[in-house]
Amino acid sequence: MTKFLLAVHVIAAIVAVGPVTVAASMFPPAARRAFGAPGDADALATTRLLHRICRVYAVVGVAVPVFGFATASNMGVLGDTWLIVSIVLTALAAGVLALLVLPRQSAVLETAEGDGVVEEVPGERATAAGAATVRLAMVTGIFNLLWATVTVLMIIRPGSTTGA
Template sequence: MAKFLLSLHVLASVLFIGPVAVAVSMFPRRAAAALAGGPERAAEAGTLRLLHRITQVYALLGIAVPILGIGVAQVMDVLGQSWLIVSMVLTALSALALLLFVLPAQQAAVDALDLDTGAPEHGKAVQGLRLLPMTAGVFNLLWAVVVVLMVIRPGSTTGA
């Protein structure tokens, strides 16, 4: 049962968190191009909407990753180990970064696409993009640390 749950956990991580990480990373540059105007604005606007939708949908599907992870930890009887607790805290922090910073900034940028470039809301969306690359980087860094912790499992006696 542990191997089956672990396989599902790893598959969910790759299939659900991977697309979110890529979409979150690509969004700031595409948003800057779309909001700047110019001849490529229409194409960039479509890409921007798609990246935002990918982030939303796959973030929702990504809830399966920690749920399966907790199931694996219970079956393997490692729920109280410090590396796992740190991983769960980092996962929660990445989820908060996504919910509180990334998704609202993405939504503001998508909403600003329908506004005239001189509108105050358009200017606010452009200003909001200033921190989005950093927030995206923090989100991805947190997930990278979680993956490393899952692989090396400090203090593990399995030899991994």
């Protein structure tokens, strides 16, 4: 049963977390392209699609810790330090995604669609949008770094019996 749970946990991580990290990383440059060419429907559609991928796969990503806890329980490692650190980092990554990345993507998308509050000064929209996408890229990088750290901990697992 442990091997099954571990396989589902790893597959869920690849299928759910992978697309979020990639789409979230692609969003800021796509948004900058949408701001650079306000009439470009394709650039705006790409930005919308990337945001939707992030939202949908964030929900699907809940399966990763669920199966992770089940696997850890079966392995008897729930109290191990590496796992507790991984749980904390996973919670931080989820918080960064839910509280910082997704809302900022929504705000940038609203502005790109013309629904956001934009100054009337020519060029101000692109400048403000550029700054917003830079901040979003930074927060997205933190999110990705947290997941990368969790992945490394899951592979290295101090005290592991895999012999690696």
